[in-house]
Every structure is written in structure tokens, then in C-alpha cells.
Amino acid sequence: xxxxxxxxxxxxxxxxxxxxxxxxxxxxxxxxxxxxxxxxxxxxxxxxxxxxxxxxxxxxxxxxxxxxxxxxxxxxxxxxxxxxxxxxxxxxxxxxxxxxxxxxxxxxxxxxxxxxxxxxxxxxxxxxxxxxxxxxxxxxxxxxxxxxxxxxxxxxxxxxxxxxxxxxxxxxxxxxxxxxxxxxxxxxxxxxxxxxxxxxxxxxxxxxxxxxxxxxxxxxxx
Amino acid sequence: xxxxxxxxxxxxxxxxxxxxxxxxxxxxxxxxxxxxxxxxxxxxxxxxxxxxxxxxxxxxxxxxxxxxxxxxxxxxxxxxxxxxxxxxxxxxxxxxxxxxxxxxxxxxxxxxxxxxxxxxxxxxxxxxxxxxxxxxxxxxxxxxxxxxxxxxxxxxxxxxxxxxxxxxxxxxxxxxxxxxxxxxxxxxxxxxxxxxx
Numbered sequence: 437x438x439x440x441x442x443x444x445x446x447x448x449x450x451x452x453x454x455x456x457x458x459x460x461x462x463x464x465x466x467x468x469x470x471x472x473x474x475x476x477x478x479x480x481x482x483x484x485x486x487x488x489x490x491x492x493x494x495x496x497x498x499x500x501x502x503x504x505x506x507x508x509x510x511x512x513x514x515x516x517x518x519x520x521x522x523x524x525x526x527x528x529x530x531x532x533x534x535x536x537x538x539x540x541x542x543x544x545x546x547x548x549x550x551x552x553x554x555x556x557x558x559x560x561x562x563x564x565x566x567x568x569x570x571x572x573x574x575x576x577x578x579x580x581x582x583x584x585x586x587x588x589x590x591x592x593x594x595x596x597x598x599x600x601x602x603x604x605x606x607x608x609x610x611x612x613x614x615x616x617x618x619x620x621x622x623x624x625x626x627x628x629x630x631x632x633x634x635x636x637x638x639x640x641x642x643x644x645x646x647x648x649x650x651x652x653x654x655x656x657x658x
Numbered sequence: 659x660x661x662x663x664x665x666x667x668x669x670x671x672x673x674x675x676x677x678x679x680x681x682x683x684x685x686x687x688x689x690x691x692x693x694x695x696x697x698x699x700x701x702x703x704x705x706x707x708x709x710x711x712x713x714x715x716x717x718x719x720x721x722x723x724x725x726x727x728x729x730x731x732x733x734x735x736x737x738x739x740x741x742x743x744x745x746x747x748x749x750x751x752x753x754x755x756x757x758x759x760x761x762x763x764x765x766x767x768x769x770x771x772x773x774x775x776x777x778x779x780x781x782x783x784x785x786x787x788x789x790x791x792x793x794x795x796x797x798x799x800x801x802x803x804x805x806x807x808x809x810x811x812x813x814x815x816x817x818x819x820x821x822x823x824x825x826x827x828x829x830x831x832x833x834x835x836x837x838x839x840x841x842x843x844x845x846x847x848x849x850x851x852x853x854x855x
Contacts, residue, residue, distance in 0.1 A: 442752040446741065453740045453779070514734025515749075517712055522753040523727045657714055658707075 439524050440532045447536035450509075457505055458540045461498040465545060468494040469552045480557040487556035488617035491566060492610055494552075495545050499577045502541040503602065504595040506533055506585040507652065516589075517656045526649040534575075534582045534645065542574030558621070565620030569613040572633040579637075579644040580605045586651035590658065609636055660687040662723055663803055663834045664709070669718030671701065671708055678704055679854055682718070686834050688802065691825065691847060694838040696854030702838040703733060705854065706807050709836065726754065728803035728836075735792035739781035743772055743791050746780060750795040758798045766797035769824075771816065786812040796824065803834045810841040 451458050472490050473483060510516040510533075519529050549570055553563035584602040588594030616629035663686050670680035678701030686692050694702050707713035709720055710730055722728075737746050744763060751758035767776055770790040780788055789812050796804055810818060818841075825835060826845045843849055 439752060450740045513738060514732055514736040518736040518753055521710060521727055521730055656712060
């Protein structure tokens, strides 16, 4: 538990001192979303219809941008091998890394959602559904992305590979999340989608760190 | 009474089709220092990683009889550039679940010659100073076994004599040290040497 808290604190401190890695994906997210009204034309009806898809794809890409760096600096400066060596649970360390990744990339995206919804003329129900879906899904994105990040950490330029490895895992949550927002806009019940997304989240919390910890052990074995 | 800490039997390792070492057998007891020598690329660092279990593609039996995992100083120092000297030292303590008091850290900083740099980011320190921070882990904790990979590189003459002093001190309290270096070790103790071809 000590390691978990200390590790999250350490990551937040490091990123607080060098915020560019955190800010870049957020700026990217807002830029991508603000380009759509310019490209497609400021027709509220049309924008509203494609808004869930746009927001979700932009959020996915922004998350992937920050994914590659989850373990990279720890690997390069030797912190990762010190963790493996220390006989402390790699699972806990990996979970802490995922939590701090979510705090630094997922949570800010959730907070930016109302702004994104405003840019795309989403109504109130749609905005709420969008924010809720991202809140439910963003931890899953960090958890699943961690597997790809740990697998590719030993490779120089593993960025694209992370995307290829992780994208297929993201497809189900992408489909469910956009469907949830569309259902909310159409005024139908969304609780079914919430249950599904929660189920995927809990499944990922239990399983993904095991895979990530194993990948970390492989990465440092050299 | 010297107790066995490490027993290695028939260790061998092949890397990229080249046999680095084979049939190595040796042991390490409390109060002993083992110096590993050998040319560049002879496998010194790999041997240390094999001993620690960080590199597992090898043969042979490696048996540690210690309660705590050895402290390790590798080529990658384990120092975060964007953390301060104190924060980095505390992190070493967290990793080993060792309660590290502020007094102990202050003392280590003083001994390491880093007074005045406590709150400097490690990115702003010189190579030698960063090495000193990484060496700080040996001063703030009481693990019986130390594994050091080239600890003297980038260290100045003052640092060198200080390092020799802490090696001596650690052996005097029945610690054990495995060290890979080209530098002659000038301590008042018998030194076991293991030469890799």
C-alpha cells in the first residue's frame, strides 16, 4: 500500500514538474474536435449526429498518445529494474502506474467533455451520457493500454506498435460507449450500457495488471 | 563466524551466440568482497544481472541465503531526473520497505558531499553527482549484501576514497559486496577476485 501511494505521488510530482507530456494530448483532443465544425460546416443537426463518434475517436487517440510513455522513463532510468529487484509486488506498482496515468490523462479528458459537447451542439442528455461513458471507460483504456505500453517498453520507438496492439482491445468499449451516447440522445434507457461498461472495467481491473506486470518482468529481463 | 550468503554452481550464459562465461562456481560469505574483473564485453554486468535474477536466460544454480534482496547499483542508476536528491533517496527506501529517517538521509547527503543540493533536481546535477545519489541507497538502508556495477566510474578522487571507506565499513559489520570494476580496491581486507575472459 505504501508503494502504491508513494508511486502515484511520485508520478504526479514528475508530471507536475514537466506538464508538457500531460498537456499535449489534451490540446490535441480539443484541436481535433474543434476542426470538425470547420471541416463539415457548422450545421447543428449534422454535428450532433456524428458528435459521439468524433468525441470518442479523438479521446481514444489522445489516450494512445500518452500511452507509450507510461513505463518508458522508468525503464530508461533504471527505476523499473529496481522495482522488479525489490521483491515488492510488481502488480501493485503497475496498478499505481495505471492509476496515475488515468489521473493525468483520463480524468482531464472527462473534465473537458462538456466543452467538447458544446463545440458539437450536443444537448444536455447527450452531454451527460458522453461524460458518464468516458468516466466509465477511461480507466479501462488506461488499464488495457498499460499492457501494450509494458510489452513495447524495451523497444526503441514502440509508439506505433502500442497502437496496433491495443486498438483491437479498445474496439468493444468504443462500440458500447458510442451506442450509449446515441441511445441517450434518442431518449432511450442507457442503464444496460452502463452495466456492460462497468463489467468490462471490473474485468480489466482484475486481469490487465497481471498481464502488465508479467510484461514488465519480461521487459527488464535483459 | 562467516555465513554463506551466495552459492553459485556451474553458472553459464550465452548471449548473441557468444559464450560469455560457463561453469562458473563460487560463493560469497558475510564479510567478504568479491571483485569481478574482465575486459569490456566480457560479461561482468551480465553476470551481476544473472546473480540478481534480472537476466534469466542462463544455466546453473544460484542460491541466495539472505532475508532481503541485495541492493543493486547498475548502469541505469534508478534515479529520476525530475525528482530532487531527497525525493530519489526516499524512493529507494519505499522500494525496499525500509523506514528511512530524516536524520539518516541528512547524514547520507552530508557523507555523499551533496550538501546544498538536497532540493536540486537530479537533471541539474553532474554525472558524478547523480552516481553519488544512487550510491546513497547503500547508506540509508541496512541490507547485508551490496551488488555494484562499476561504482567508481564518473567519481572523483575524494569520492573514491569515501567509497573505499564505506566498503570497508560495510565489510566490518559483516556485510558482503560483489563489485565489478577495473579500479584497484584499496581496502584493508582480503579481496576475492573472479576474472572473466
